[in-house]
Amino acid sequence: MKRLSVIITLFLVLMGCSQESNTEANTEIDEEKQQQILDFVNTDINQIASYETKANEILATVSGENFKNDQELYTVLTSQVIPEFEKAMAKAEELEVTVEELEPIKKKVVDALDIYYEALLLEKEALENTDEVLIEQSNEKVEEYMVAMDEYHKEMEEITTKYGIDYQRN
Template identity: 55%
Template structure:
């Protein structure tokens, strides 16, 4: 008897779920017939949200990562083991690294997403790229002025960036898990 009542209860839940879906389909069809109201966000299906999140990762974030990679590769040619002198570092920083990284910042600022859950993540990536950009500008200023205190500030901004990116990846893991998306942190 318990099994039968559980089965009936499960069928009721399915039917209630279907009827809610049908009514929301009718409502969305009715809404489509009305003129678009720009103050309301159009409702996206799970699959549409899933696709937008995948596109955000594969297209938007990949573009930002490409700019960041180019900037960091240029920086690596004159820092660390490749460091020769401050003048060379300043030249590459000014002429290659900062201009390339500014593309990442601009792309982050221009991101426009429809999925509500992505909006705080977009804000995180915009903040993170801004932090790293500040670190680069502080490093440039430190080299121009030979100011060790500015170098320390630049390094602190670099650490802040690492924390901001780690927070971004944590939020992406949570979001992609909710939408059954395989997310790999690069």
């Protein structure tokens, strides 16, 4: 009987050690994932956002309150805005994520950028053909893009909460 209780005690001690090392391993994995998620947001997405912001800032100089004429808008759109936005798209396409949970989020970013790019191309075509219907379609694509970006932010909030990261929408 004494031998059985020694075996049981030894077994319980070993199980405790095993669980402790598993907990430490899980903590290390979570910390690695946390760092990879931070890098994804603070480096990769930030670079994409900077291209996108620059494209939109350029567009704002010739649209809305700053609109002067279709020709100026067309020239800036084709020579500056679209090429700058293509940099954002290229960066998004080349993103390599190592955290499995980031894969669908990366896809959302790529899809959202594709939607906005379609809006820019529709606007370009509308200006080439003086077509109000295409302008309306472009505006609808911008709204679709906004919905897609909202979904992206919601998913980022979920994953960052899971890993104890403070996420701020920009």
